[in-house]
Amino acid sequence: MAETTEINIEKMQLAVLIDADNISSKYAATIFEEMENYGLSTYRRIYGNWSKGNGWTEGILLEHSIMPVQQFSYTTGKNATDMAMVIDAMDILYKNKVQGFCLVTSDSDFTRLAMRLREENMFVLGMGESKTPQALTRACNKFIHLNLVAEQNKSTGESEGSAEEQNVTSIAEVRQVILTLINQDDEGLVDLAQIGNRLNEKFSDFDVRNYGYFKLSTFIGEKISDVQVVKIDNQLYAKRQSSLTKEELEREICRMIEKSGGVIDNLSTLNDELHKRYRQLDLKEFGYSRISSFLRSLKSVTVRENKVTLKK
Numbered sequence: 001m002a003e004t005t006e007i008n009i010e011k012m013q014l015a016v017l018i019d020a021d022n023i024s025s026k027y028a029a030t031i032f033e034e035m036e037n038y039g040l041s042t043y044r045r046i047y048g049n050w051s052k053g054n055g056w057t058e059g060i061l062l063e064h065s066i067m068p069v070q071q072f073s074y075t076t077g078k079n080a081t082d083m084a085m086v087i088d089a090m091d092i093l094y095k096n097k098v099q100g101f102c103l104v105t106s107d108s109d110f111t112r113l114a115m116r117l118r119e120e121n122m123f124v125l126g127m128g129e130s131k132t133p134q135a136l137t138r139a140c141n142k143f144i145h146l147n148l149v150a151e152q153n154k155s156t157g158e159s160e161g162s163a164e165e166q167n168v169t170s171i172a173e174v175r176q177v178i179l180t181l182i183n184q185d186d187e188g189l190v191d192l193a194q195i196g197n198r199l200n201e202k203f204s205d206f207d208v209r210n211y212g213y214f215k216l217s218t219f220i221g222e223k224i225s226d227v228q229v230v231k232i233d234n235q236l237y238a239k240r241q242s243s244l245t246k247e248e249l250e251r252e253i254c255r256m257i258e259k260s261g262g263v264i265d266n267l268s269t270l271n272d273e274l275h276k277r278y279r280q281l282d283l284k285e286f287g288y289s290r291i292s293s294f295l296r297s298l299k300s301v302t303v304r305e306n307k308v309t310l311k312k
Helices: 025-035 058-063 080-093 108-119 134-139 146-153 171-184 192-202 216-223 246-259 267-277 291-296
Strands: 012-019 039-048 067-070 100-104 123-128 142-145 227-232 235-240 301-304 307-310
Touching: 012 025, 012 080, 012 123, 025 039, 025 058, 025 100, 025 123, 025 146, 039 080, 080 100, 080 108, 100 108, 108 123, 108 134, 123 134, 134 142, 142 146, 171 192, 171 216, 171 227, 171 235, 192 216, 192 235, 216 227, 246 267, 246 301, 246 307, 267 291, 291 301
Parallel strands: 012 039, 012 100, 039 067, 100 123, 123 142
Antiparallel strands: 227 235, 301 307
């Protein structure tokens, strides 16, 4: 499983319900490989009209132990398969034999079903293609884009990212969540596992494989330009990427103090001037939340109360 898609939940009993009218049989193996990361399938049912060819052959159904549910199209323009899936889902729900459902479909008509199951405290795992409307992906606890995952699983290494990111959570949204976590941390340093958990909580469809990667660390390193991944004591962390070094900033502070006659009477004045000079300055990049703490860490200056002077 990809580095960031792991969720700390115990194995649960799941009912796997597949919409054969909407999902290609080429994803059969991917469906059950992904499902096994979340639970055990008590029910495996697939719904469709087998009087019409849909690609789900007898061999595929037998290989994956899926029970076919025949559903004729009684009326033109009405989706009888959807109705059959919904009825079975509610029947299974009230038997109290499962803790969750795996709904395999890209059809947004199942959004209300996913929401209703979650109202009953069911874990809802959704699977479909990246064309799936966000209404359905966000209605699930977790949603897997089968086409992107299947494509990436065939790869032996990292890629440049998929062009099929239709309704996948945007990289801009992912970046904002990561930066928020970093900015909220006193040291501006956040454990990569914490970032992965937060992204999974925030976006039900987040999976680095959607963008052509296997590891969150590689994804951040290549796709989030202003965030840097560092290793400390064999643990990976993320921090803001800065072209400004602490030494450069110290030299600039010394120049400011010299221009002021060797002393600056107010820390806030110095802080304001620094932010005018460096508009993107964030002291958390250097591990400090306050200007006073940062200045005290410098070898060239002395801080007494609110006054800053050069060391002699």
